[in-house]
Amino acid sequence: MPSRMFFFMGKGGVGKTTVASAFAVGSARSGKRTLVVSIDPAHNLGDALDVELSGEPIMVERGLWAMEVDLERAISSYLEDCSARMKNTYRHLMVLNLDRYFDLIKKSPGIEEYALLEVIKELSKVEDYDYIVVDTPPTGITIRVFSMPEISLIWANGLLEMRRRILSKRRMLENVRGPFYSEIEGKREKLPSAEEEDPITKEIMAYKEDMLRIRQFLSSKLAWVGVVTTAEELAYAETKRIYEALRDQNIALRAIFLNKYLQLESPPPELQGKIQEQERVFAHLREAFPRVEIFKVPLIRTSPRGTEMLYEIYSQNLHRLEALVA
Numbered sequence: 486m487p488s489r490m491f492f493f494m495g496k497g498g499v500g501k502t503t504v505a506s507a508f509a510v511g512s513a514r515s516g517k518r519t520l521v522v523s524i525d526p527a528h529n530l531g532d533a534l535d536v537e538l539s540g541e542p543i544m545v546e547r548g549l550w551a552m553e554v555d556l557e558r559a560i561s562s563y564l565e566d567c568s569a570r571m572k573n574t575y576r577h578l579m580v581l582n583l584d585r586y587f588d589l590i591k592k593s594p595g596i597e598e599y600a601l602l603e604v605i606k607e608l609s610k611v612e613d614y615d616y617i618v619v620d621t622p623p624t625g626i627t628i629r630v631f632s633m634p635e636i637s638l639i640w641a642n643g644l645l646e647m648r649r650r651i652l653s654k655r656r657m658l659e660n661v662r663g664p665f666y667s668e669i670e671g672k673r674e675k676l677p678s679a680e681e682e683d684p685i686t687k688e689i690m691a692y693k694e695d696m697l698r699i700r701q702f703l704s705s706k707l708a709w710v711g712v713v714t715t716a717e718e719l720a721y722a723e724t725k726r727i728y729e730a731l732r733d734q735n736i737a738l739r740a741i742f743l744n745k746y747l748q749l750e751s752p753p754p755e756l757q758g759k760i761q762e763q764e765r766v767f768a769h770l771r772e773a774f775p776r777v778e779i780f781k782v783p784l785i786r787t788s789p790r791g792t793e794m795l796y797e798i799y800s801q802n803l804h805r806l807e808a809l810v811a
Contacts, residue, residue, distance in 0.1 A: 487707060488520070488614045490605075491810070493742075494727065495713035497623045499720070500744035502529040503789055503798070504713045504782060506551075508806060509618040510792050511799030513549035515807060517615040520550045522608065524601055525622045528553040535791040546792055550614070560600040598626065602633045606699045609707075624723065628730045634700035635734060641693040648686050652678050704735040709810060711740040716763035716781075725773065738777055740809065741770060745784040778809055 493505035502523070509521035520542055523530035530553055531538040534545055540558060542550040601622070608617055621627040655665065655678040665676040677683040702708055712727055714720045728738050743763075752760050770779055782802045789795055 487609060487702075488611050488617045489707050489709065489810075490609060491616060491618045491709045491711070492621055492627070493619065493711055493713055494621050494624055494627050496720075496723065497527070499713050499715055500742075500782070501525075501713045502533050502620050503795070504711075504742050504744060504803070505618050505620040506530060506533045507789070507795040507798040508803055509551075509616070510546075510549060510795045511803060511806070512616050512618070513546065514796060516548070518548055518613070519616045519618060520552070520611075520614045521618040521620065522551070523553040523620040524556075524604055525620055526556045526597075530620055533790060533795065549792070554601075554604055556597060556600065559604050560596055563600040563603045564596075566603075598629045598633055601626075601630045602699065605630070606695065609699065609702050624727060628727070631703060631731070631734050631736060634696045634703070637696045638693060638700070641689055641696065645686070645689050645693070648683070648689060649680065652680060652683060652686070700734075704737075708736070709739050710736055711742060712738060713742045713744055715745055716743045716766040718762060718766060721766045721769055724770070728774065738774070740778045740780060740806070741774065742780045742782055742803075743767065743770075744782045746781040748781070748783045778805070780805070 491505075491508065493501045493508070495501045502525075506521055509519050513519040521530065521534075523538075528538070530551060534551055536543070536545055536551065538551055538553040540552060540555040542552045545551050605619070608619070611617065622630075655676070659665070659678055664678075666673050667676055680686045710731060712724055714724050724741060731738050743766075747756060747760055747763060749756065749760070767779065767781070770777075780802060782798065785798075789798060
């Protein structure tokens with residue numbers, strides 16, 4: 486059975502890595518085989534766990550593994566896979582210098598999102614763990630990654646319709662002048678005119694099935710999404726936008742983590758306004774998202790580092806997640 490995946494979203498600097506890694510440590514110590522993965526180009530996961538990480542999982546402690554995805558490597562791997570498939574599909578167009586085009590595509594807008602989607606797609610197939618906890622890039626990038634399956638399906642359907650028109654015209658011409666042939670490595674091959682024989686149609690259909698599967702996965706109970714934010718008015722407005730963007734992709738928001746929450750018995754006058762803003766934002770969130778669990782994660786004296794400090798955050802503030810995700 487595929488692992489459950491837990492995505493922790495939020496803008497840069499709100500503490501996604503801290504909350505994600507604290508949840509991962511707590512899950513592992515609760516008996517779940519857990520892999521925590523950073524797909525944020527600005528990796529902080531190794532710093533939070535106080536271990537040196539790479540692009541391959543390493544054991545941090547019993548039941549807990551961690552890794553940081555090398556984005557450049559992920560992009561290269563994605564493009565190499567695309568190049569291999571295209572070279573096989575378009576063998577009759579050997580004049581195309583695909584390697585040159587893919588070198589240019591590496592720097593094109595949106596390629597990072599497609600590469601990250603490919604990483605998520607591959608992680609969704611992993612069955613070695615109970616939980617895979619994902620520390621995501623900042624909000625805007627993550628939302629674009631989550632929207633990629635839907636966008637890609639629209640694009641694939643357009644390509645499929647275009648290809649069907651081409652094959653239809655080819656069949657019409659075949660009725661007049663006979664089959665079309667091409668020379669491939671000195672071998673004469675008939676160009677297909679039926680969908681079931683056409684490698685390009687098969688490639689588009691396979692891609693479409695891939696995108697349908699990952700879209701379904703992200704909308705299923707196997708994918709759990711939480712937002713890490715702060716109890717501030719501007720952050721509240723961003724959380725509403727995240728909720729709406731997720732809803733548009735049929736992805737449920739499961740929890741909100743108010744990180745760096747000030748909890749003072751006798752706050753000084755300088756902080757009373759901030760305390761009032763916190764309570765106001767918490768009340769707004771309760772009203773706006775009655776079915777979403779909200780966690781207050783207090784501001785602590787020092788930045789947490791290492792599994793013991795992270796587990797303390799989990800045991801004191803996040804332990805209710807066990808029942809929530811069960």
